Amino acid sequence: MNKNKYLKIVKDLTPKEKKLENSALAFLMGGVLGFIAEGIKLLLVYNLHLTVKDATTWVLIIYILMASIFTALSFFDKLVMKYKCGLIVPITGFAHSITSSALDYKTDGLITGVGASFFKLAGCILLYGIVSAFFFAIIKVIIYV
């Protein structure tokens, strides 16, 4: 069968993803996460008298911890599937990817399993995060010096 003809049939009959709805959900979820984070930060600043910088760090720690625990309790993946980038882009997504990899490979040994696969998904974020940080730092130095 002709390749283009078949690809046209496939394109016509494959359901389209609801991009607008997905984006809207992700945007709202991201906003809700930010809103809660700001709330926790203000609580820490005004009740426990932490500095804003320390409070921000604590908020991140709480988010990472909660995402990891929720992943282990096996309902966070369902939330991620629903709200997609709303939970993947914030730091919760990073924690989720690491915890889920670790859970998956815990039966394959500490070195060959968990150790080797811990950053299976998050590895690329680390690598390209560090590389791009390096280049942005150079740009910053060039602009300000």
Place this chain on the structure above:
Amino acid sequence: MFNFKDVYLTDYYVVAGPFEKESGVKNCDLYLEDDYYNEKTMEKAEAKMQKTILNKLIDNKTELIVGGDLTNQLTAFALSTMNINIPSMGMYSACATSASSLITLSTFIQSKLIKEGIFITSSHNLAAEKQFRFPVEYGAPKPARSSSTATAAVGIKLSKTPSKIKIVSATLGKTIDSYIKDAHNMGAVMALGAVKTLIEHLTITNTTIKDYDLILTGDLGKVGENIFKETLKQEYNLSIKNHFDAGAEFYKNFEYAGASGTAAQALMLVTKYIHQKKYKKILYLATGSLHSPVLVNQKNTIPTVTHAIYLEVEK
């Protein structure tokens, strides 16, 4: 094309997972309480499903076990046949393994090399997710076109002793290029192979679609079965009404396009269509998407193969 005269399906045993039970898969012999089946790892759980079936089906006449699954290097098959003391042969044609194994076993029986043999296959959702996609607990968003691997295992006993279910003929499919690179859209990958093997089988046997009571494709899913029908219509001007897709019969209330996996197809074939005895002439097209993570990551188009088996079921 192979013609068989003395090959009969005499017994079968089916194990299905909890999610399959919840989504309305009926008539299985055993449903698992949870995905781990009292084992520590999901691979061992899959092997245990196969082992359970083998223990039920093996008798002193069993001479050969042929089968396969989706785990790396057929781990589950290796574990389940270990220490069973019967010659065994593992096979892999992805989800078409059910048909390639059944055809191989039938050929052994027809050529009188053996009198009775067992076909075994399984797929396990968690083991397949881990191998082909993302970690199990990682909520990678699935598009509506993707299917979900069914947790199930099926064992079928073939014998030269006559029974009401006869394997009449088979066509081994040829591996072709699906032109598709998207591993999520397995229905589209396999539909082209299904069309090719169906046309080939009809041409060789000089039959038409109407000569069969039921044409059962493997795991095309809801998206793939539409592509299958549309391709038949546009390319060969054939409309097909007596058609069901095993994969699309699963998970009707869930967002996926259906089930995939070697066991999903064989499960529907025996528990629904053979069990019902409503259809006499069944053409079973086992579809396989021959992809691997390496093949997909290196941006190749995905090869596909479909094997056809024609069965006759008497009431």
